[in-house]
Amino acid sequence: MKLRTNVRRIRAGVFVSVIAGAAVMASVSLAWAEHDDGNLGGEHGFSNRNLKGYYGFNISYGVLVASGPNRPEVPALPFVSMERMFFDGEGGCMVSSIGNVNGQSTPSTSTSCTYSVNRDGTGTSEAVFPGTPIYDPIPIAFVITDGGNEFRTVATKFIVGTFTARRQ
Numbered sequence: 001m002k003l004r005t006n007v008r009r010i011r012a013g014v015f016v017s018v019i020a021g022a023a024v025m026a027s028v029s030l031a032w033a034e035h036d037d038g039n040l041g042g043e044h045g046f047s048n049r050n051l052k053g054y055y056g057f058n059i060s061y062g063v064l065v066a067s068g069p070n071r072p073e074v075p076a077l078p079f080v081s082m083e084r085m086f087f088d089g090e091g092g093c094m095v096s097s098i099g100n101v102n103g104q105s106t107p108s109t110s111t112s113c114t115y116s117v118n119r120d121g122t123g124t125s126e127a128v129f130p131g132t133p134i135y136d137p138i139p140i141a142f143v144i145t146d147g148g149n150e151f152r153t154v155a156t157k158f159i160v161g162t163f164t165a166r167r168q
Contacts, residue, residue: 045119050148052089055165058082062161064101064133077102077133085165091115095127108132117144124156134158 064077081099093113099106108129115125121144126137142153149167 046117046121046123046144046148047119048087048091048115048117049089050117050121050144051087051115051123051151053087054168055085055087055151056083056168057085057163057165059161059163062155062159064159083163084168085113087115093125093127095129097129101133106132112137121145 059079059081062079062081064079079099079101081097083095083097086094091114093110093115095110095113097108099108108131110127111130113125113127115123117123122142123144124139124141126139128137136158138158139156140153141156142151144151150164152162152164154162
């Protein structure tokens with residue numbers, strides 16, 4: 001009987017602690033939202049300005065899956081790449097890369113590139129690379145980490161791969 005009572009008290013204590021922690025996190029989030037003065041990152045939320053500047057990264061292994069209605073003849077191909085991205089702080093970007101697709105060196109530079117950062121530090125970007133196996137814009141999703149000095153991504157279409165970009 002005493003063991004059951006102690007287990008119930010422990011469970012109740014854990015439940016109350018979880019609820020209290022959630023309430024504190026919610027109030028902190030609301031406080032940040034109420035005091036947003038447009039500053040970069042940190043306590044006041046993120047914006048496109050957080051990524052302003054140059055970043056470098058490499059994709060150590062990825063798979064290009066460009067097949068689909070626009071390119072049914074392209075098979076899945078392994079690739080690696082090293083890239084440099086520039087963000088203008090206002091939603092425009094540029095990507096320069098040198099890739100190795102299925103054993104062939106392929107340099108490319110985006111002809112259009114846009115990005116958008118959400119207040120929580122997540123965001124999306126897409127870029128067009130003419131002369132590559134993918135004609136359509138290549139989209140990625142990302143999260144800003146390390147106080148804006150890096151961001152981590154996952155390709156959301158055409159490519160199976162991830163990378164972490166570091167501020168230069």
